[in-house]
Amino acid sequence: MxxxxxxxxxxxxxxxxxxxxxxxxxxxxxxxxxxxxxxxxxxxxxxxxxxxxxxxxxxxxxxxxxxLSAMRRVLAWDPARGIMRVEPGVSIGEVARVALADRWWPPVTPSTASATVGGCVAMNVNGKNAWTHGSFGEHVLSLTVLLVDGQLLTVSPTQDGELFRALVGSAGLLGIITSITLQLRRVPSDRVEVSVRPGRSLRELFQIFEDEQAADYLEAWVDGFAAGRELGRGIVTVSNHSERVTSAGPLAFRLPEQSMHRLAHWGGILCRPLVESGVRGANSIIYRGSRWPARTGPRQTPLVRATYYAPALFTGYRVLLPAGSETFQAFVPATEAGSLFAEILRRSQEHGYVPLWCIIKRHRRDPFLLSYQVDGFSLEVNYRLIPERAQGLHQLLRGLMELVIVAGGRFYLAKDSLLTHSLYRRSIGDAAVAAFLDLKLHYDPDLLLQSNLYRRVFQPSLQQHAER
Ligand SMILES: Cc1cc2nc3c(=O)[nH]c(=O)nc-3n(C[C@H](O)[C@H](O)[C@H](O)COP(=O)(O)OP(=O)(O)OC[C@H]3O[C@@H](n4cnc5c(N)ncnc54)[C@H](O)[C@@H]3O)c2cc1C
Structure with a gap:
């Protein structure tokens, strides 16, 4: 029972x-x-x-x-071919740990090791190599899914391909994923060579992305406070798999995990009264520090550390921002990205909502029905939520969403809380939403599978769809 x-x-x-x-x-x-x-x-x-x-x-x-977090067994692992079958609650960090022991690695991974593989499929997550390796679903060989009528189906790109391409990225609304078979990627070692390249403006950051397109991973951090000629200044982190390990043992001194959490907790409490000015100062120090030749690298770093945020950071974040944060991630075609990202940063500053941290990644299209990826770039901006100023922030973000849609951009259901059904339809297209709703009515006619996101983004469209 x-x-x-x-x-x-x-x-x-x-x-x-x-x-x-x-x-x-x-x-x-x-x-x-x-x-x-x-x-x-x-x-x-x-x-x-x-x-x-x-x-x-x-x-x-x-x-x-x-x-489903207790369904966390690795069901099969073939280190000769790099094929792993897991239950949906296995974390991506666990996949990485098991695979790395045999020199394999998830070809696409988010920057949190805690996300489950079921969650990664259901949101079709992306990583720092999305322009070369696409999204998570592109490396799924097959899925088993329990439909609401009790049927257990196996789907893959070639077996029930239409359902497979709809399930990946469907936010749990078509069925419950009960196992996933993944194709992992061979890596030469458990290390990466990491270098940092500062850019004085958005234009310079895009140029670095262009120059470094042969890299294994690229991600830009942007200083949301920089304005005027330095608007969009930041640092691109360039990482390449190390062919061989050149430094043995731990690469840098690290406190034990528990001490890191305690430090992050107290750091969060101490910095809370100074969030904006503290981040502004820290951004400036980080940016200027990155311009010293001695700091630009490359340095050999464990792949795990270069990929995933340290869990202690999450502790610090929760203490520092007790009312939470609002995130907005715009996926925009390459031709529009420069001007649109500048406008997002400029408008945020003008309205007095400076993002505390901003990230740029490069992407490519993928074949999934509810795909949010475009041939271009994404800018993720994260704002501190202050309840009494939330309405103004939401108004600003809805205005920015309009700009993204006009630019042919899309949004990510895992990160955009303010997306409405009409904005979503305009960004992804009526045809994709209609095809998804047809599948929803076919596989879940009584609408058993629902979430708050479903009621926000899909339910109003379903009502209109059913009336036609
Ligand atoms: C610090 C941090 C960094 C992140 N970095 C990235 C990043 O770099 N790239 C990126 O793309 N995302 C990133 N994310 C977002 C995160 O990776 C995704 O939201 C992911 O889906 C979370 O997985 P989860 O297991 O927590 O899923 P949940 O948040 O628990 O669920 C997500 C969705 O998946 C559905 N779902 C979960 N399991 C199943 C299942 N077995 N069957 C059917 N549906 C299921 C749920 O119903 C829900 O709709 C980040 C998040 C955090 C907190």
Whole structure:
């Protein structure tokens, strides 16, 4: 008998609190039982991985949240071919750990090691190599998915390809993913050579992306406070897999994990009264420091450390920003990216909402139905949420969304909490939304699978779709 509890759960950005039932499933049969029980009680259901989406994708007010984090077995690992089959609750960090011991690595990974593989498929995550390796779903060989009628299906790019391409990136709204088979990537060692290249403006950052397009990974940090001629100044981190390990043992002194968390906690408390001025000062120091030739590298760094944020940073973030943060990520065609990103930074500054941290990545199109990737770049901006100023911030971001749509851009369901159904349809296109809703009505006719995100972004479109 599955245990249910009633609880309140918060999204990762701490911007939304959801009161729901929670039940943890350990097997496919338990997922089936949970679906049947929820149906009996008239409740909707949504799968929950590690809850690392910034949005309401894994929240379900008044419904059931199906926690799959206990389904965390690696079911099969073939180190000769780099093929791994996992349960959906296995974290991407665990995939990386097992694979790296045999010199393999996830070809696409987000920068949080805690995200589950089920969550990575359901949101079709991207990494710092998205312009060469695409999105997560492009490396999935097959999935098993439990449909709401109790059927267990195996889908792949060639078997039920249409459903496969719709499931990847469908935010848990078509079925529950119960296992995933991944093709991993061979790597020469567990290290990368990391160099940093400062750029005095957005134009220089884009030029560095162009010059370094043969790199394995690229990501730019942008100083949201820099204005005028230095608008968009930042640092591009360029990483390449190391052919051989040149320095043995740990590369830098690190405090034990518990001390790091304690330090981050107290650092967060001390810095809380000075968030804006502190970040402005730190940005300036980081940027100027990166211009010293001695600091530009390359330096050999463990691949794990170069890829994933240290968990202690999350502790610091939560203490520093107790009301949470609002994130906005615009995916924009290459030709429009320079002017649009400058406009996003400029308007944010003019309205008095300076983003605390901003990231640029390069992307390419992918074949999935609800794809958010474009041949171009994304800018992720993160703002401190101050409840009494939230309305103004939301107004600013909705205005920016209009600009992104006019530029032919798209949005990411894992990061944009303010996207409405009409903005979403205009960005991704009516045809994609209509095709998705047809599949939703076919595979989930009673709309058992729902989340707050579903009700925000899809439900109004479904009502219009059904009336036609
Ligand atoms: C610090 C940080 C850094 C990040 N960096 C990146 C990044 O670099 N690139 C990027 O693309 N994203 C990034 N993200 C976003 C994150 O990787 C995605 O939101 C990912 O989906 C989180 O996985 P999760 O297991 O926490 O899923 P959850 O947040 O728990 O769920 C996400 C969605 O997946 C669905 N889902 C989960 N499991 C299943 C399942 N078994 N079957 C069906 N549906 C399921 C849920 O219903 C929900 O709709 C980052 C997030 C954080 C917090």
């Amino acid at each position: 599955l245990a249910w509890r009633q609880s309140a759960i918060v999204n990762w950005s701490m911007t939304e609190r959801s009161s729901c039932y929670i039940c943890q499933a350990r097997t496919v049969d338990e997922i089936r039982q949970a679906l049947t029980a929820a149906r009996g009680r008239g409740l909707s259901v949504i799968a929950h991985g590690a809850g690392h989406s910034y949005t309401d994708a894994a929240l379900n007010n008044g419904g059931l949240l199906l926690d």
